[in-house]
Amino acid sequence: MASDSGTQADSIKLQPINRRAVFTFSGTHFLNDLVTTGIVPALIVLYKHALHLNYTQSTLIVLISYLTSSVSQPFFGVITDRRPRVWLFSAGVFLSITGLALTGIAPSFNWLLVFIALSGLGSGAFHPEASRGTHLASGQKKGTAQAIFQVGGNAGQAFGPLMIPLFLVHTGLHGLIWFLVLAFLSIPLTVQLLRWMGDRVKETALKKKEIPGENHILGVVLLCGVIILRSWCQIGVVVFLPFYLKHLSIGASETLNFIFVGAGAIGTFLGGIWSDRLGMKKLLIVSLFLATPFAFLFPHLHGFLSVLDLLFFGFCVLSSFSVGVVYMQLLLPRNVAVASGLAIGFGVGAGGIGSVLMGSISDAFGVSTVFTILSFLPFIAAIFAVFLPSDRVRLAARVKHK
Template sequence: MQAKIENAPIVGEGSFYRRALYTFSGAHFLNDLVTTGMVPALVVMYKDAFNLNYTQSTLIVLISYLTSSITQPIFGVLTDRKPRVWFFAVGLFLSISGLALTAIAPNLIWLLIFVAISGFGSGVFHPEASRGTHFASGTKKGLAQAIFQVGGNGGQAFGPLMIPLFLVHTGIDGLIWLLPLALLSLVLTVPLLNWLNGKVKDFQFKKKELPGENHLPGTILLVTVILLRSWCQVGVVIFLPFYLSNLTLEQSELLNFIFVGAGALGTFIGGLLSDRIGMKRLMVGSMFLATPFALLFPHTSGFLSVIVLLLFGFTVLSSFSISVVYMQLLLPKNIALASGLSIGFGVGAGGIGSVFLGSISDLLGVSTVFTILSLLPLIGAVLAALLPNENKLFAK
């Protein structure tokens, strides 16, 4: 996932560089495939392989999200001050190879270390990848950002499919075959470093601050809504295989793909709709519409459960893309902080919440967790209704 959105225009726009842009998008696909895509889906396999309880299992996700998402604003600030173009290639290599090494982890401690290496690589990768996307975009900023995000969303959606298509046949040991992919990632990214380094030297960034004052109460509310949405999303991905214990691992991970894939589509459609109906209305409406599907899902089966899960994923994540813009309106004096809170911190907190849900699972059972997950969108909708109207923020 993206660490930080560069809002500063480049002095002297360049041309739309398709090769670079699709390289950034492809690299984003690979990164999110192994981090936000595969790690949560692998929890059920790690649990069996290392004989873990639910709390220990969700600790894996916590470490992954802490090192990948929570650190992204930090790396964003560092690369703003002094660009480090090699972060782009090295970060992707570490994110893939770190997960590959979990195949040879002898115990939980080493498993967490390798997962942390993978997450750290993801945190390093995103700021320079985001910066490079801006260099390659020319005057087509919106189109470039959409292509870059599609790469990440696609990786996150396809990550769970690696379980039924490959790892269910090889077990955890099969992850070691990601090492050749890590090496191939260098072939993809290294040739672009000279171009990227040249752009860093030729162009200067100037921060663009939106008019108006920071809106602290609104910021706290929006962060809370993002946290609730993230806890719901990550919770469903992690606990769905445990909840649907009557299904095979392949079937449950296919349902995860449907949920996350529908969310990726919802992210794109939600961004388009927000221009017509407004960001606040879209955020409140999407969270509210997700509630009945969340409540209904535990009581459905067969094909109907697939449809409900698809609609659940589509609605609950359709506000993802507008959260960043909304946060920037609330924090016009701190654009970088706004991006870090809404993307890096907001998504990473989903991993933190999953640990608490894991403890609840150990005490009260997985069904109780799904009851909690079904209420999170409703609480988020109520809080989102209290957000300041974006038209008033624009007027400042």
Template sequence: MGSQSFSSAPLQAENLLYRRALYTFSGAHFLNDLVTTGMVPALVVMYKHALDLNYTQSTLIVLVSYFASSVTQPVFGMLTDRRPRVWLFSLGVFLSISGLAFTAVAPSLGWLLVCIAVSGFGSGVFHPEASRGTHFASGLKKGLAQAIFQVGGNAGQAVGPLMIPLFLAHTGIHGLIWLLPVAFLSLILTVPLLGWMNGKVQNIKRTKKEMAGKNHIPGVILLVLVIILRSWCQVGVVIFLPFYLKHASLETTELLNFVFVGAGALGTLFGGMISDRVGMKRLLVVSMFLATPFALLLPHLSGWLSVLDLLCFGFSVLSSFSVGVVYMQKLLPKNIALASGLSIGFGVGAGGIGSVFMGGISDLFGVAAVFTILSFLPMIGAILSWFLPNEKKLAS
């Protein structure tokens, strides 16, 4: 009896949340997304004026950032599923921050895009290992753990636009160089966790052949499409709201972006907490359907009603963010890093492609046309979500 309880102790430990690691992953995610998906879209307005760019050239900045991230995430996900490289966790967040810092001294659009590409590449190599580490630290609470991890990223996205009115509006683009000390601080945060991550990877190697479940490719394709539509909603609002509200100050529009993305961070936390009770597929369908009326109303509101609408829109459309990651891991049970690369990387990064498409629409038909398109994306996403496989059947 004593030996049985002793042998069950490691198993019980595996089922518990490793909070120190989890909050480190979340903190690193905050720093990474602060500069990539948070600041880069918000900086488009400043880059546009500094280098005298048109709308299409301006959104090309977001495309390069997101494309560099979206291509590298699934690629490195596949590579690290075969041979994990935990040091990419620290290197990635360092490159994402320092790459954006050097845009402060970029003399032309070409050099600016090079620096942005380095930052996007860093984000791409960071996410697979960070998401895998979160999976290791989650124990049995997969939804909650991914919610905490994703809230870190969403909080970074929300705070990113606030850097414009609080700091960069006073320093200009050149103030970005002060991100370099933050890049080195990220190493102090992340490097101490690499030993624990490596130990977990070695344990997984020994048990990988015994893992149950098969990859569900049709479900993966469908979920990626849903994530792309959700990403287009988010990127479209963050980039084009300052252009749409052209009579409002830059500080006002960035505060509205904070409301939208900040509400999304809160929605992510709540979505992750309740997904284990109501089911991931149900949460995904309902959240996208709930976002539809708020997306439809957004172009027709002003004043405090628009703030309230952005709050509800952000909360609903982004409440499935962490759920999408766990869902993808269930669809790809033998490829955890690839699952995060597709759900956080390729799917979300495709928002960059959507931003350039919407930039072209703005040049041809005006910014209002973009918000008309955004109005219908959550509804399409909800319909596609309905055809996803039930996660309970995947687990059985």
């Protein structure tokens, strides 16, 4: 019996990367993050003017979006680790898009927050199962698969701000209702994977007791610190760049946001591939240290140099995004969905909290003070990363077990 179990586990471990599944997960991640972490921060300018909000109220929208979408992810992870619910992958992305679409017809600020919360909960339900599915489809290419999955989300974040100058500037907030078309298009895209996901979950359940190593709680805490600081930096730039560059049109400032997050999407993809070769801890430390000088320089640059700086800043600070997810799964080998919820959700949710804090600072001291604070965050995150447990040691333990 033990031999049969071992043979079955080996056949699961040796499966190659399922590229069709991975790219489908990436595509749905694009749609989900386009309407949550992508377009919501960019819409703050329009929400603020339409409903006559102050900075604190405006950033409260981001907080509600990120709290419901991100802090809920670990809780969905706990539930689905105990009993996988693959249908949340499909239902989650549908609800996230639908909630955002309804904000276009929100009659008041309170209703706006309700619809934002619905969208956030959909995103919170989507991520753990989608990340688990990517993990199951990755074979031996964990970093590469997560990079493909995360670059879909980062691309959604990048294209979110572009929806303002390309579409919503012409239609106004009411144009958001057209996103319902995307919500219904997501159904056939996601449903096709549900049977495969269910079968793979059953297969991996057979070898769950054989997973080597215990959860590394101190490492999880340190990695959460890295993710939170990086998220504060990223979200701070996206939310406050249009206010910082108020001499530019909304379209121009959101185009700069696209450059920042778009470069981050490229960094996410390459960072995942490089981490398979260089190691996750090393890539985390190096990328965050490299982001530090660009963060310090940005408030002091103008014109083309500021655009170039944003390009390198976004590339460096977000090149460890997918690495953080795989690293967290390595530190929590017995709770993959919880690990995904923490790495993707908790960090982004903390970014929402940070945006409200930065909004209060902006009301009191001005937006330029926020960018001064943001410039220190990648350096502090890099220091945290230095003390992370070695990913090479934990991977070696797994290989020895196999």
